[in-house]
Amino acid sequence: MKLASLKSGRDGELLVVSRDLSRAVSAREVTPTLQSALDDWATMEPRLQALYSALNEGKRDDAFAFDPHACAAPLPRAYHWVDGSAYVTHVELVRKARGAELPESFWHDPLVYMGASDAFIGAHDDIEVQSEDWGIDFEAEVVIVTDDVPAGVSPEQARQHIRLLGLVNDVSLRNLIPAELGKQFGFYQSKPWTSFTPVLATPDELGDAWDGAKLHLPLRATLNGELIGAPNAGVDMTFDFPTLIAHCAKSRSLMSGTVIGSGTVSNVGSKDGSCCLAEVRCLETIRDGSPSTPFMSFGDRIEIDMLDASGETIFGKIDQVVVQYTPPRD
Amino acid sequence: MKLASLKSGRDGELLVVSRDLSRAVSAREVTPTLQSALDDWATMEPRLQALYSALNEGKRDDAFAFDPHACAAPLPRAYHWVDGSAYVTHVELVRKARGAELPESFWHDPLVYMGASDAFIGAHDDIEVQSEDWGIDFEAEVVIVTDDVPAGVSPEQARQHIRLLGLVNDVSLRNLIPAELGKQFGFYQSKPWTSFTPVLATPDELGDAWDGAKLHLPLRATLNGELIGAPNAGVDMTFDFPTLIAHCAKSRSLMSGTVIGSGTVSNVGSKDGSCCLAEVRCLETIRDGSPSTPFMSFGDRIEIDMLDASGETIFGKIDQVVVQYTPPRD
Numbered sequence: 044m045k046l047a048s049l050k051s052g053r054d055g056e057l058l059v060v061s062r063d064l065s066r067a068v069s070a071r072e073v074t075p076t077l078q079s080a081l082d083d084w085a086t087m088e089p090r091l092q093a094l095y096s097a098l099n100e101g102k103r104d105d106a107f108a109f110d111p112h113a114c115a116a117p118l119p120r121a122y123h124w125v126d127g128s129a130y131v132t133h134v135e136l137v138r139k140a141r142g143a144e145l146p147e148s149f150w151h152d153p154l155v156y157m158g159a160s161d162a163f164i165g166a167h168d169d170i171e172v173q174s175e176d177w178g179i180d181f182e183a184e185v186v187i188v189t190d191d192v193p194a195g196v197s198p199e200q201a202r203q204h205i206r207l208l209g210l211v212n213d214v215s216l217r218n219l220i221p222a223e224l225g226k227q228f229g230f231y232q233s234k235p236w237t238s239f240t241p242v243l244a245t246p247d248e249l250g251d252a253w254d255g256a257k258l259h260l261p262l263r264a265t266l267n268g269e270l271i272g273a274p275n276a277g278v279d280m281t282f283d284f285p286t287l288i289a290h291c292a293k294s295r296s297l298m299s300g301t302v303i304g305s306g307t308v309s310n311v312g313s314k315d316g317s318c319c320l321a322e323v324r325c326l327e328t329i330r331d332g333s334p335s336t337p338f339m340s341f342g343d344r345i346e347i348d349m350l351d352a353s354g355e356t357i358f359g360k361i362d363q364v365v366v367q368y369t370p371p372r373d
Numbered sequence: 374m375k376l377a378s379l380k381s382g383r384d385g386e387l388l389v390v391s392r393d394l395s396r397a398v399s400a401r402e403v404t405p406t407l408q409s410a411l412d413d414w415a416t417m418e419p420r421l422q423a424l425y426s427a428l429n430e431g432k433r434d435d436a437f438a439f440d441p442h443a444c445a446a447p448l449p450r451a452y453h454w455v456d457g458s459a460y461v462t463h464v465e466l467v468r469k470a471r472g473a474e475l476p477e478s479f480w481h482d483p484l485v486y487m488g489a490s491d492a493f494i495g496a497h498d499d500i501e502v503q504s505e506d507w508g509i510d511f512e513a514e515v516v517i518v519t520d521d522v523p524a525g526v527s528p529e530q531a532r533q534h535i536r537l538l539g540l541v542n543d544v545s546l547r548n549l550i551p552a553e554l555g556k557q558f559g560f561y562q563s564k565p566w567t568s569f570t571p572v573l574a575t576p577d578e579l580g581d582a583w584d585g586a587k588l589h590l591p592l593r594a595t596l597n598g599e600l601i602g603a604p605n606a607g608v609d610m611t612f613d614f615p616t617l618i619a620h621c622a623k624s625r626s627l628m629s630g631t632v633i634g635s636g637t638v639s640n641v642g643s644k645d646g647s648c649c650l651a652e653v654r655c656l657e658t659i660r661d662g663s664p665s666t667p668f669m670s671f672g673d674r675i676e677i678d679m680l681d682a683s684g685e686t687i688f689g690k691i692d693q694v695v696v697q698y699t700p701p702r703d
Contacts, residue, residue, distance in 0.1 A: 053412055069452075073618075082383055100557065109453045120452045120628060122450045122452060122490055122491035123451070123489065123490065123491040125561070128558075139519055149556075151551070152556075153556050154556055155558060155561055156558040156559055156561070157486075157487035157488065157489065157559065157560075157561060158487065159453065159487065159625065160452055160453065160490070161452035161453040161627065161628035161630075161631065162625050162626075162628075164615070165384045171524070171526070173525060173624065173626070177624070193700070193701050194501070194503070194565075194700060195503055195698070195699075195700020195701065196700065196701060198701065199703065200701065205448075208536060216624060219624070222482070224482055224557040224558075225557075226482075227478075227554040227555075227557055227559070228458070228484050228485060228486040228554075228559045229487065229557070229558045229559020229560070230558070230559070231455070231485055231486070231487060232620075232621075232623045233623070233624075235524075235624040236625060251511035259561060290562075291561070291562075293565075294502070294503065294507070294546060294549070294562045294565040295565035295566060296492075297493050298383075298450060298490065298491035298492075300491075303489065345480070368524060368525070369525075370523065370524060370525020370526065371523050371525065371526060371530065373528060373529065373530065
């Protein structure tokens with residue numbers, strides 16, 4: 044099943060979208076929003092699946108052409124957004140570029156940060172940033188959405204709590220990061236917006252590519268029409284999603300609608316390229332002594348996508364332009 | 374105006390509570406939840422104020438005795454919880470206890486972390502923690518709730534976005550903190566729950582004690598009946614709330630219902646005691662070479678309160694017991 048949210052108020056209007064993303068139908072006969080669906084998933088999921096089946100079989104007269112440009116993030120706002128850094132090879136590379144060792148514990152203890160769950164934007168929304176000097180970057184990631192997770196679950200127990208999958212662009216302001224990490228309280232100003240693919244999909248939509256823990260497909264990041272990378276999200280993921288869930292639920296429960304991110308997808312050696320410019324710049328620094336690829340400028344377009352075995356987009360494409368934001372005057 | 378949420382579903386049922394906290398009335402004729410009120414505050418606030426006036430004047434036949442034990446956190450779940458460390462004297466003390474210098478920049482650049490906004494609990498809810506070995510502590514703080522704040526606001530502009538005030542207990546697991554801060558990604562497992570006073574109040578309820586930026590009253594923290602501290606929240610607050618809002622909104626807008634915390638209230642010299650055990654232990658370490666006060670144990674009771682000039686509680690009291698949590702079995 045594929046779900047999207049039409050822009051409407053603060054929480055959108057839940058849409059059920061056909062498998063090929065061509066048609067959609069409002070889910071209002073079942074529940075108004077994706078959060079309300081997740082709040083009672085056991086009841087809502089079969090009803091939404093019935094609607095999805097009817098839509099795919101052409102039995103819904105009220106179906107209309109699906110327009111991803113009219114969509115907000117599938118969860119336009121959420122109660123919990125935690126982003127991992129599960130591809131430790133990426134962290135190792137970043138450290139190597141600045142001549143630092145990776146602590147051995149990083150291979151065993153997941154690295155996560157709490158993100159801004161009120162700052163989710165749609166796949167085609169502009170990325171508004173005040174200054175190019177902040178070092179604007181994208182990060183292409185896989186995310187999962189959970190139902191209610193009790194505190195203290197094991198990774199094995201955590202598997203059953205993965206309800207939806209999708210992709211995000213975790214917009215990062217690289218030049219604000221060193222000062223924030225130096226204060227040890229984590230990212231805040233340096234992680235302004237998170238953009239989502241137009242749809243989230245239930246795990247069954249992924250077929251063999253989803254093994255219950257990792258998504259084994261290339262994640263494609265394209266900047267101004269040039270492919271920056273397409274590393275496989277199922278390769279070199281040090282901490283799989285059930286492990287991340289168990290880590291996040293160590294000392295408290297997670298509420299239904301919790302979004303957990305993989306962090307920038309990265310493969311050892313980066314032979315298929317990178318999912319953020321920071322990694323490209325680190326590779327250049329290691330090779331040449333300094334980076335040559337600039338961060339993003341106003342007007343730059345970033346596309347993030349994942350294709351199935353037959354070359355069709357699974358979640359729809361993130362396709363955004365960076366634009367200058369002007370703050371309010373006194 | 375004073376607002377609370379009766380435990381009911383995931384978002385509670387909004388109550389308007391009388392000034393003396395003795396009586397309450399459902400706000401359902403205006404709006405169902407506090408979040409829905411904040412989502413359209415300009416419309417809802419005058420309607421809720423009318424209800425509040427009628428309640429205080431004894432003109433509501435449907436009023437009932439207010440029971441804070443039946444209440445969830447006023448916002449049972451929120452989209453954004455950011456906690457500052459605005460009393461830099463506290464940070465300086467913690468550093469001093471471990472023999473570290475405070476960077477000069479800490480006096481000019483606010484320290485904030487993103488907290489778990491899906492982990493808000495009521496004033497009388499138990500604090501469930503799996504292990505005493507995690508170093509269970511309370512932190513008594515003042516919080517404000519904003520409406521929609523555009524990115525890039527100045528502190529002066531930020532003043533008009535403060536809609537509600539209250540108190541919280543930012544439960545902290547001290548023995549999990551060093552490893553998390555060492556990873557630089559901020560607190561996550563070490564900040565499990567945040568408890569709120571039964572009511573939040575509009576700024577006008579604070580009278581002269583609220584100057585639009587700081588709340589000038591002692592914040593009382595009592596452990597097992599013993600007063601641990603009552604420092605004045607209006608004293609030694611290095612970064613006032615408008616400054617914190619402007620810091621938080623530097624690179625993105627904040628959505629209505631954003632909760633911003635002051636961090637542990639602390640006065641230079643701690644002559645009126647402390648608002649967390651970590652500070653008590655730091656003072657002992659500086660004086661004696663090592664701490665003598667233990668962290669909290671199962672069964673310990675923590676009370677957090679703020680009284681007005683006539684000795685009456687303003688927001689109601691946080692009054693919680695720490696209990697052992699048992700995770701689910703396989």
